[in-house]
Amino acid sequence: MAGSVQKLLRRNAYSHVKNLLAKLRAADISSIMLEMTDREQRSVFSILMERDRQLAAETLKVLGLEWGLALLLQRSSEEIGGVIREMESDAAAAFISALPEEVAQEVLEQMDSQESSEVQELLGYPEETAGRIMTPNVFSLHEELTVGEAIQTIQTAQELEMVFYLYVVDERNHLVGVVSLRQLLMVAPTSPLRKVMTTDVITVTTDTDQEEVANQVALYDLLAIPVVDDSNKLVGTITVDDVIDVIKDEATEDIFYLAGVEADDHIHTPALTSVKKRLPWLIVNLATALLAATVVAIYEPTIARFSFLAVFLPVVAGLGGNSGTQTLTVMVRGLALGEVSWESGKSILLKEIKVGINNGIAIGIIAGTVAYLWKGNYMLGLVLGGAMTINIVVAGVVGTLVPLILKKLTVDPAIASSIFVTTFTDVVGFLSFLGLATFLLQYLPV
Amino acid sequence: MAGSVQKLLRRNAYSHVKNLLAKLRAADISSIMLEMTDREQRSVFSILMERDRQLAAETLKVLGLEWGLALLLQRSSEEIGGVIREMESDAAAAFISALPEEVAQEVLEQMDSQESSEVQELLGYPEETAGRIMTPNVFSLHEELTVGEAIQTIQTAQELEMVFYLYVVDERNHLVGVVSLRQLLMVAPTSPLRKVMTTDVITVTTDTDQEEVANQVALYDLLAIPVVDDSNKLVGTITVDDVIDVIKDEATEDIFYLAGVEADDHIHTPALTSVKKRLPWLIVNLATALLAATVVAIYEPTIARFSFLAVFLPVVAGLGGNSGTQTLTVMVRGLALGEVSWESGKSILLKEIKVGINNGIAIGIIAGTVAYLWKGNYMLGLVLGGAMTINIVVAGVVGTLVPLILKKLTVDPAIASSIFVTTFTDVVGFLSFLGLATFLLQYLPV
Numbered sequence: 001m002a003g004s005v006q007k008l009l010r011r012n013a014y015s016h017v018k019n020l021l022a023k024l025r026a027a028d029i030s031s032i033m034l035e036m037t038d039r040e041q042r043s044v045f046s047i048l049m050e051r052d053r054q055l056a057a058e059t060l061k062v063l064g065l066e067w068g069l070a071l072l073l074q075r076s077s078e079e080i081g082g083v084i085r086e087m088e089s090d091a092a093a094a095f096i097s098a099l100p101e102e103v104a105q106e107v108l109e110q111m112d113s114q115e116s117s118e119v120q121e122l123l124g125y126p127e128e129t130a131g132r133i134m135t136p137n138v139f140s141l142h143e144e145l146t147v148g149e150a151i152q153t154i155q156t157a158q159e160l161e162m163v164f165y166l167y168v169v170d171e172r173n174h175l176v177g178v179v180s181l182r183q184l185l186m187v188a189p190t191s192p193l194r195k196v197m198t199t200d201v202i203t204v205t206t207d208t209d210q211e212e213v214a215n216q217v218a219l220y221d222l223l224a225i226p227v228v229d230d231s232n233k234l235v236g237t238i239t240v241d242d243v244i245d246v247i248k249d250e251a252t253e254d255i256f257y258l259a260g261v262e263a264d265d266h267i268h269t270p271a272l273t274s275v276k277k278r279l280p281w282l283i284v285n286l287a288t289a290l291l292a293a294t295v296v297a298i299y300e301p302t303i304a305r306f307s308f309l310a311v312f313l314p315v316v317a318g319l320g321g322n323s324g325t326q327t328l329t330v331m332v333r334g335l336a337l338g339e340v341s342w343e344s345g346k347s348i349l350l351k352e353i354k355v356g357i358n359n360g361i362a363i364g365i366i367a368g369t370v371a372y373l374w375k376g377n378y379m380l381g382l383v384l385g386g387a388m389t390i391n392i393v394v395a396g397v398v399g400t401l402v403p404l405i406l407k408k409l410t411v412d413p414a415i416a417s418s419i420f421v422t423t424f425t426d427v428v429g430f431l432s433f434l435g436l437a438t439f440l441l442q443y444l445p446v
Numbered sequence: 447m448a449g450s451v452q453k454l455l456r457r458n459a460y461s462h463v464k465n466l467l468a469k470l471r472a473a474d475i476s477s478i479m480l481e482m483t484d485r486e487q488r489s490v491f492s493i494l495m496e497r498d499r500q501l502a503a504e505t506l507k508v509l510g511l512e513w514g515l516a517l518l519l520q521r522s523s524e525e526i527g528g529v530i531r532e533m534e535s536d537a538a539a540a541f542i543s544a545l546p547e548e549v550a551q552e553v554l555e556q557m558d559s560q561e562s563s564e565v566q567e568l569l570g571y572p573e574e575t576a577g578r579i580m581t582p583n584v585f586s587l588h589e590e591l592t593v594g595e596a597i598q599t600i601q602t603a604q605e606l607e608m609v610f611y612l613y614v615v616d617e618r619n620h621l622v623g624v625v626s627l628r629q630l631l632m633v634a635p636t637s638p639l640r641k642v643m644t645t646d647v648i649t650v651t652t653d654t655d656q657e658e659v660a661n662q663v664a665l666y667d668l669l670a671i672p673v674v675d676d677s678n679k680l681v682g683t684i685t686v687d688d689v690i691d692v693i694k695d696e697a698t699e700d701i702f703y704l705a706g707v708e709a710d711d712h713i714h715t716p717a718l719t720s721v722k723k724r725l726p727w728l729i730v731n732l733a734t735a736l737l738a739a740t741v742v743a744i745y746e747p748t749i750a751r752f753s754f755l756a757v758f759l760p761v762v763a764g765l766g767g768n769s770g771t772q773t774l775t776v777m778v779r780g781l782a783l784g785e786v787s788w789e790s791g792k793s794i795l796l797k798e799i800k801v802g803i804n805n806g807i808a809i810g811i812i813a814g815t816v817a818y819l820w821k822g823n824y825m826l827g828l829v830l831g832g833a834m835t836i837n838i839v840v841a842g843v844v845g846t847l848v849p850l851i852l853k854k855l856t857v858d859p860a861i862a863s864s865i866f867v868t869t870f871t872d873v874v875g876f877l878s879f880l881g882l883a884t885f886l887l888q889y890l891p892v
Contacts, residue, residue: 025666027665027666030665031665031784034784034785034786034787034789034790035787035789035790036789036790037789037790037792037793038790038793062665064785067785151631154628154631155631155632163628164610164669181627181628181631182600182609182627185597185600185601185627186601217690218687218690218691218694219473219476219477219508220471220473221687223610223669223686240669240686240690241664241667243690244663244664244686244689244690244693245664247690247693247694247697248664248693248697248783251693251694251697251698251700251701252779252783254697254701255697255700255701255704255775255778255779256775256776256779258701258704258705258775259704259771259772259774259775260768260771260772261772261775261776265776266776266780266785267776267777267780267785267786267790267794268785270797271797271798271800271801271804272800272804274797274801275800275801275804275805275808278769278772278801278805279804279805279808279809281768281772282765282768282769282772282805282808282809282838283809283812285764285765285768286761286764286765286809286812286813288764289760289761289764289765290761290816292760292761292764293757293758293760293761294757296756296757296759296760297754297757300753300754300756300757301753303749303753303756304750304753307746307747307749307750307753307756308743308746309756310742310746310749310753310755310756310759311739311740311742311743311746312739313742313756313759313760314735314738314739314742314759314760314763314872314876315732315735315736315738315739317760317763317764318731318732318734318735318738318763318868318872319728319731319732319735322706322727322728322731323724323728325705325706326705326706326707326724326727326728328705329701329702329704329705329707330702330707330711330712330713331713332701333698333701333702334712334713337694337698338477338480339480339510339513339712339713339714340480340713341480341481343481343482343483344480344481344482344483344484344713346483347483347484348713351716351717351720352717354717354718354721355717355720355721355724358717358718358721358725359721359724359725359728362721362725362728363725363728363729363732366729366732367732370736392728422764426760426764430760
């Protein structure tokens, strides 16, 4: 499919391309764009923008914020406004908040007052909260209705695409219950809705963190979750498809933070933007690497005498960093999925110490033996093996504690913990290896 | 809540605990268990096993495979069989396949023949495919029905908890269409079902990879996806709640592989099992670290003469590894989310080279200046800065190419790519730093 679109583009047969695209779903168009060069992607997007704004808007939503933005920012403010107007208000709010401020302002001015006030209401909530990602138009049923009246209301309602749950409200719009379409079909039409509905509704409030929203939906296997304000008034819903996006984004954020990448750095982010996002992390990394270097510098006289010690520095640092990262990663993921708490921290720490002792001794013996066979110096083998055992045990402890402590301080445990842990293991590794070497080698035959 | 359960446990007031738990959902029990010590968790699980097998089964499902298994394996085969019988067949299959073989066999023998054949059918499909994770009991409607008859069938059907989509089949059970409950309510009861249904159904086959299933459901915003066999017969469905689990598991797998941890290593995995899972990765890491060490060994005479070079080895290795990991992580995540293809690889590579040149020069200048100021040797500054620039550019190239090539070879691009990349940057970093130093330092005043 991508092949035929590419051929048509090469022949400048734009109306053919348009006709071809019009038959597809936005999801299919995004799959086609994936197999194209950047230039071809821009052409396809141009055609969509000129000939089918609605489809362009849907495609942008499927492509996601970063990729969508890369395409969008090449267009004029008028065009950006035109396509964003076609979006649901939650998607529109997400794109607008990612636009440069002047452009965002112009786009908001182009919208009619109702659209714009809906979007601005969403933008009034902090990023990554339920209020920001909810759909503010909720279809709800009044609690005084009968089941028959409720079914009639549903039959006549416009644009009611996804009715999984029907929320029931009182006259002041307080959420009082929930009922499913199938439940309505199972009882007599004259039954009062109030008798059929479930009153124990799982809700979130507008300021609930989006990760918590996703955890609730996943935990209770929901298809949608209602959002209420402080006085339990129904103000929006979040559907499971948006929750899936949140789960993916939060996983990306964790993966990226562990690697020292900003969450919104992306394959399609322009090179200079990526530089701006990554360079600060590298500079922090440089500072911590220099800290480790000062430890080595303390022992420079020992290295000057026994230069073969330098050969093993990367081994000490590499293995310590790696085992720390193993523990850290298991911890960070467990915390993100809500499987670890501060209370269960103690038993996890004990476990990780056990793992560290076992792995430390095993790796210490292998590394020590290799070093002995290589350099023919049994004391070097002992020093290297001992230092690595110490370092791997410490790595397990630090890898457990750093994310737990960050979480306790309500800092995202993924962020920066990798730098903490590897710096710590570098320092401990070099101190123990070069310290032991300085102490032992000078009193013993080389 | 966890607090009151803990108090009751301490007083051995088991029937009070049981009464308290019986009022809760499985999801709530899992949240309570999270805040307990391992020992308390086992007590709660014992009480559930003795008094409410159904709730115990649901709780295990919410806890997930690894955590659930840690609790389950402390019980007898009879008890394990008893609780697994209470599960839906997809969850039962998942737990059984994770049990030690003898136990699994005993559990299957305890099931009645229909349960056991359903589970064994699922187990007949390879792990991580649609066949393995689907629910094999699908409620379907015959294409010859009228809408009124269809609604009646739905009203009388037993155990029809989640009807998002109603699948329509012909007399030989081939999938021919799909219709929603609301669509049925919008037309006259006498309309033939065939006229109302959508015939363009998105399906997966039993051998579709679970990650692909998840991508389809997410891409098309589905609540469930039907699974068909080779001849388009409807054999199962996968609902969005199971897809959410797949998305989380696949994200965990990527995060873990990037850190050198097996996907099923888990907070609750016993220490010695974790040792077995992590040690092989550390041994591979040791081998690659020793490879990097041999590069340093080549230049040992240079280090013997200029011992301050050793001080900067961790800086060279650290920054190269870190920038390689940044690029690698963005690539691996992009590949997993289906946002990168082999075709778009060229433009991504060009971007990463640009990023590498910019970051390389910036970090090279800073590191070189620090080294010059620290050691008062301008040639050292030049050598270090130059080597780091080279290394960071190479890191960008390798970080882009390794996952792309692995993907092309249909290997999971997350697995082992981190070891490849950091070994490569270690080797290139040491070669360029110590190579340049050997060449330049001996001809110039120190």
